[in-house]
Amino acid sequence: MKITGVKVIVTCPGRNFVTLKIETDEGLYGIGDATLNGREKAVVAYLADHVVPCLIGRDPHRIEDIWQYLAKGAYWRRGPVTMAAIAAVDTALWDIKAKTAGLPLYQLLGGKSRAGVMVYGHANGKDIEETVDAVGQYLELGYKAVRAQSGVPGLDTAYGIARGDLYYEPATKGLPEEQVWSTEKYLDFAPKLFDALREKHGFDFHLLHDVHHRLTPIEAARLGKSLEPHRLFWIEDPTPAENQDGLKLIRQHTVTPIAVGEVFNSIHDCRGLIENQLIDYIRATVVHAGGITQLRKIAALAELYQVRTGCHGATDLSPVCMGAALHFDLWVPNFGIQEYMRHTEETDAVFPHAYSFADGFLHPGETPGHGVDIDEELAAKYPYDPAYLPVARLQDGTMWSW
Incomplete structure (x- = not known):
């Protein structure tokens, strides 16, 4: 061939x-x-x-x-x-x-290690009340794990707040949107959100939260410690991971699990974090970390240190990546969880796929290959349209991590 x-x-x-x-x-x-x-x-x-x-x-x-x-x-x-x-x-x-x-594909990787792939959805709202309701909607859909994000009082925009139902697309047409961020307001508010969520919905499901690189290590340690009573599945990207020693500081002050890695490109980006047991979940993806071949090697290294996988699965990854990730997830022995943001109907039509959701789990299907195709004729009807992720500034105008 x-x-x-x-x-x-x-x-x-x-x-x-x-x-x-x-x-x-x-x-x-x-x-x-x-x-x-x-x-x-x-x-x-x-x-x-x-x-x-x-x-x-x-x-x-x-x-x-x-x-x-x-x-x-x-x-x-x-x-x-x-x-x-x-x-x-x-x-x-x-x-x-x-x-x-x-x-x-999962059969070529070594076969099933589990019956299905536990996924988490994205619940969000402009305030605590809306977010509490949104989490309830995901639980009614059968999800076993939900990521919760909420608008922060005093800020016009907040990371993770959707513009549509069941999916979140942060990229905007035209030049990058500039958003205003306040660490102080966020740190005061976040524990109140999870107080309300556990009071309303209890502890019989997993709660996750994405900090999105917004905090310094000591600020992230404060957040992790304040959220310990709520038993989060993880806090994601609590601080920019370029300074990997910063994760040591967080680790010294909190037992809230830590997940990082959606922006990592190779095994070298996460090797020290894994070997020093500074993280609990590695979120590297099929598309951003060099494909299944590299992701298998990252997972094998992580398994030695009891670090589990938690692959990024936002709508900036196509159904092709999701399909491949699910075959990887079904096989990988040290699986943790898979992010699952639903694509729009238009996207699903362009990328017909075999994977399916039921009772909080995804299954990649039994179609030969990774089970996702592309309708090239339909794809051609949707030409490229430039869009950018936002940027963030502090209230005094200083550039900050988005």
Whole structure:
């Protein structure tokens, strides 16, 4: 079998997605997600100009060799653009290999380690009352785990507050939106939110919360300690992880579990955090961490230190990435949880998929491959539409982490 053609497909059924389609001389093809939210065209250029020409004529079954060729063969390594491109190739090749075998992808990884993949949804509201109600709606849908975010009194905008039902899309058309942030207001407010949630809904489900890199290490330690009575499943990205020693400080002051890694691009970004047991969950993704091949290695390292997976699964990842992630989740022995943000009807139509939700769990399905396809004709009806993630400033105008 040889690779005979490679397409880079850009579509915007409500938001932008980049998809790689690898075709073979035996009629089989595979697809991979290459979306990098707000920098999509950079990955398109990297793929079209620098990766696609190198793939033609290669044996698609040599997945590891091709991964090493694209990663080690490039002098300028790693980074979000490079690794998203490699991930798209890797995912598409795994799709082809599983289709050739006539098996769902999880079977090639080693088979099931569980019956289904526990997922968490995103509940949010403009205030505590709305968020409490939204969590209740997710529990009625059968979710076993819910992430809760709320508007903060005194701030016009807050991270995680949806513009639509059951999904949250932070990117906005045009230039980046500038939002105002106050750490003091947030730290005073967050414990009150979880007081209300546990009082209303009890403890018979998992609660999660995303800090989104907004705090210094000592501020994050204060938050984690204040939330201990509410037994959160995790606090996510409590502080920017570039300063990995900062996680030591948080760890010294709180037993609230810590999850980081959705912006990580390789095993090197998380190696120290895992080996020093500074985190409890690694949130690296198929598309942003170099594909299934690299994610398996990250998970294997994490397993040695009792760190579990909790892959990012927002709507800035296409259903292609979600499908591949679910096969990984069903297999990986040290699975923790999978984020699940529902895509719009338009997106689901462009990317028909085999995965399904029931009683708080997703299952990837039994279709050969990763179970997600792309309707190219329909995709072409949704042209690229530039959009950016917001930026954040403190109330005095200082730039801050968004």
